Amino acid sequence: MPKIIGGSLNEHRARVRARVFDALRRQLYERGFEAVTLASVAAEADVGRTAIYNHFPDKEHLLVAFVEQEAAHYVDRLNEALAAAGDPVERLATFVRLQLHALAGYHLPPGGTLASALAPSTYRRVAAHADPITERLREILAEGMRTGRLPEQDPDIVVPMISGALAARQVVDVPPERLGQAIDSAVRFVLCAVGAKTADTGR
Structure with a gap:
């Protein structure tokens, strides 16, 4: 019988998943998804090959x-x-900062690579996890327009433009000591692009 990690079966499963996810994260960064195998993840996570198939x-x-x-x-x-x-402008700035900090510290293979490597149904499931994040951006913009902090504009145009800008790796592919400055510049760019009324601009 396999050794149980932790005090219960649920705790065991949670710890196994955590180790497997840590191993997968490292291998995604180092190799890319196409080179990852369940066997290689199981070996790095110190989980039996049979056990990983149970999960x-x-x-x-x-x-x-x-x-x-x-x-x-x-x-x-x-x-x-x-x-x-x-307020909405501060929330938009916070959204931009968090997105770029996440981009700087977290690297899945590019969308095109995943799209070609995964079955279409699986890729749609992976891509769908961006939906709640996009919805938060829409809510921020809607509140900004409702309160007069942002000019009226079409969210169907503005949201994908902001999302595209925040997916540009060039913004965060800088030396660590310059990351804060780069993100500050990106925040100012996005706020200016949407016409945010801030103390800096006086608009």
Whole structure:
């Protein structure tokens, strides 16, 4: 019988998943998804090859479970930070900062690579985890327009433009000592692009 890690079966499963996800994260960064195998993840996580199949039947299911957990944790942090921000402009600045800090510290293979490596249904499940984040951005913009802090504009145009800007790796691919300055510049750019009325601009 396999050794149980922790005081209960639920705790054992949670710890195994945490070790597997840590191993997957490292291998995604180092190798890319196409080179990842369940066997390589199991070996790095010190989990038996048979045991890992009890949790994940294949590496696509593993990736979806990993993305679900990472996205849920990020949305929790995002909601907490946005709740503490004072007004729509501050919330938009907070959103931009969090997105870019996440981009700087977290690297999945580019969307095009995933799209070609995964079955279409699996890729749609992975991509769908951006939906709650995009919805927060829409809510911020709607509140900004409702309160007069932002000019009226079409969210269907503005949201994908902001999202595209915040997905540009060039913004955060800088030496660590310059990351804060780069993110500050990106925040000013986005606020200016949407016509935010701030103390700096006086508009």
